[in-house]
Amino acid sequence: MRSRFQPLNTLRNQIFIGFILVMLIMMSVAGAFIYLNVSHLLKDSAERHIGQTAVQASGRMDALIGQMDSLTEQVANHPSIQHILLKERNGGKVNFGQRQSLLQVMHSYQAYMPSVGSLELYTAEGKMLFPIREGSLEDRIGQADIREANQMKGRLVWIGIDPEDPRSLLAIRQVSLVDRWFSRGGYLITRMERSYFRLSDASAVNEEADETMLLVDRQGQLLSGEPLNQTDLSGVLHSKTQTVHIGEREYVKAIQQSERTGWSLLILIPVSVVTDGITVLRTTLIISASLGAVLFLFMSFMLSTLITRPIGHLIQAMRRSREGALALNPEPAAAVELRELNAEYNTMIVDINELIRVICEKEVLQSQTELKALQAQINPHFLFNTLDAFNWSLQEKGEEELAGLMVSMSRLFRYVIEPAHHDSWVTLGEEMAQIRRYLELMEMRLGERLSWQIHMPSEAAQIPLPKLLIQPILENSILHGVENRIGNGRVEISVTPSTRSGWTKIAVIDNGPGMTLEELAAVRTALMGGSVCQSKGTGMGLVNVQRRLALYYDNESYPTDGVLIHSAEQEGTVVAFEIPDEYGGR
Incomplete structure (x- = not known):
């Protein structure tokens, strides 16, 4: 039921x-x-x-x-x-x-x-x-x-x-x-x-009011007045009720007794005359109530429609969203509460679409990274075995320095082309160990043209961050800073507490030729617009780092400013970013 x-x-x-x-x-x-x-x-x-x-x-x-x-x-x-x-x-x-x-x-x-x-x-x-x-x-x-x-x-x-x-x-x-x-x-x-006792003219309204005036003696006999169906009116005189029945009609009575004669003046008015005004009132109330009911029903229908129609449109928009069409509901509402509800729904749709976009970009970026890692894993065991063979051969020949470089290169390759099922998050200490191995290899290639330093407090070694987040910045610093400089070049990696509580600042500093104002503006525009500018070595540029920072840290809980660049001609370049101390991890 x-x-x-x-x-x-x-x-x-x-x-x-x-x-x-x-x-x-x-x-x-x-x-x-x-x-x-x-x-x-x-x-x-x-x-x-x-x-x-x-x-x-x-x-x-x-x-x-x-x-x-x-x-x-x-x-x-x-x-x-x-x-x-x-x-x-x-x-x-x-x-x-x-x-x-x-x-x-x-x-x-x-x-x-x-x-x-x-x-x-x-x-x-x-x-x-x-x-x-x-x-x-x-x-x-x-x-x-x-x-x-x-x-x-x-x-x-x-x-x-x-x-x-x-x-x-x-x-x-x-x-x-x-x-x-x-x-x-x-x-x-x-x-x-x-x-002689004709009293019907005593009131000018008798005929209009349909009144009957009767003069009755002590025994109830009619003395004067229009004769009625009932000649014996003693019962009417002695009745204690206000209304009496005479024949087929009901009357309202009024009795006025004369002290000088002992006779009674009996005035009879039909009940229908008395209640005529009440009947008109009842009819008026019924008509007014009917008109009021129709008007009230119409207003109730309009008001209920005004309230429920925006809700119905919002429900339809939600159903379309469930089917995959996350579209805004532009339907305006008259009530403030319904407008706020519609605005909150539209805000939620915008946030969901933005979240989907971020997740898609993150998935695409991760897929690209995994693809590049897979491409770099072409027969990795053969590569590692070959490097190990070089290492043992150099040790047998007494080339300890070259053998150490082979070990560093092998560990570098293992870190970069680690299998995809491993976690993409590492600690800052692990990332700095990888940076150290990379700098040792670059120092062997560039010789005295490269000098480097790493400053990191011991308590910062356990801070989590995405793997290879610093590597592209370091590659750009060596490629565009040290190699383009005449004379000795210097690279410094600095890890210091940020001015924001719970955050750490990582900066890569070089003493290269720096950038002009136009070049600096172009790089910043590229970072803001998301255009790709890859750097040599890892295949991941500054824009890649900027996008990864935005994907991992740019939210309400961990807002980030992204990659910050400070450079001037003949004064070198500083590339820095900040990460939270307690986000992500393995």
């Missing part, structure tokens, strides 16, 4: 998925925080709006109740009504004419308030005085309402729905006789249309 998804486990996909997870977490937290807080604000705003509407409607209802209370009080205190009820209370008989006179009084008040359907007047014993017909108070309303009217002592009592006309509402008040110490003189019943 893991191997199936292994190709997808790339740095680019990891960055991409990581960014997506971070984006989802951040957007979820931010969206939830915004949604909850804004929802809470919208809910509080809706509740405040409902409360304000309830207060406004309650104020309007109190104003209507106050108007009706004032009207009935004026009717109850009218002189004609007070006179008739006082006469009835004192045991007098109210005739038809007196009852007929009440018609004008009642009509005048009804004209003042058209919503009042009728006014009914009863005596203290419950006998109807107006309208002019037979009837009693107990037949009109219940005993409980009469007792409540007596308890209120002249204040208006709201009964509710008219039993005889469900489209009307009833209110009763006890008429107190002013001239009889405000004793009970009778009862005044007011019948009004339900539209």
Whole structure:
């Protein structure tokens, strides 16, 4: 299972998925925080709006109740009504004419308030005085309402729905006789249309907000307002929850109870209206989150590409390097870290190419040296046997000096043409012994024209160096210095400690004719450019020595200045170089 998804486990996909997870977490937290807080604000705003509407409607209802209370009080205190009820209370008989006179009084008040359907007047014993017909108070309303009217002592009592006309509402008040110490003189019943308590105009935003205002009595019966599917609203009134279900709709309720009537003003707003803002908010958040997700995905893709593309190019360059193409990766990167990584890779490629070049040159040089050594080893045993025969022959003839020269020549040849499997590194003491044998042979050839000296401290004898490193310089010194000089020539090999700690300086000094400035510049240019200028005898010139010094010593641990030449006309020449005391060895 893991191997199936292994190709997808790339740095680019990891960055991409990581960014997506971070984006989802951040957007979820931010969206939830915004949604909850804004929802809470919208809910509080809706509740405040409902409360304000309830207060406004309650104020309007109190104003209507106050108007009706004032009207009935004026009717109850009218002189004609007070006179008739006082006469009835004192045991007098109210005739038809007196009852007929009440018609004008009642009509005048009804004209003042058209919503009042009728006014009914009863005596203290419950006998109807107006309208002019037979009837009693107990037949009109219940005993409980009469007792409540007596308890209120002249204040208006709201009964509710008219039993005889469900489209009307009833209110009763006890008429107190002013001239009889405000004793009970009778009862005044007011019948009004339900539209009197039309409260839907209390708020200018009711229609826009789809609000429903209902006036409900103590028993939960609807007194005023648009009828709903549920006529018994007692359950709605006594519900402790903020939302109620009426029919198939869910409403948010607000109840404002009137202290003067005991009725309740019920305001219902559909939940869909309250949550409409939350729905818009949710839709806005979803759209914003979708757009943000698309933008974030695009930016994540671009950022991951910006990071991984240079790495991919660098990997391709490494693969080409593994196949043998050690080429630089010129791909620029935007990030500083990636630029540094690419620069380090290019530096490594340059160093590797340089190391390969040095190794190749070293191998070529070693191959050439071994080839020359092999060429010089043509039948070496025959050569050594011949030299030994000369040595014994000269000793038999008493030529001890010539015999010694034969021994020196034999040892010289053995040192030069030593088999290739022997180590190419020797000690400075071994190299100086070879130099001494060579100088002895040159002294025999040149006679008094050559004098030489070797100065080497004993502690320098064990310093390692490549074999035949001094020989080419010495040959050039004899060839171009001593042999080109008229008179005696002198060669000196000096081994001294260098000014650099742990290094030794080797110098070959002659008193030959020296070089002009042009000749010296040409030699130095040849050394720097690597052009070959071979010297007679060994076949290895100064350039060969320069290249060997560079191959063996020119690195970070053992930097070398190469071959240094100082010369002037008629003052001789000094050729020197420095080697470390602890490098190489057998």
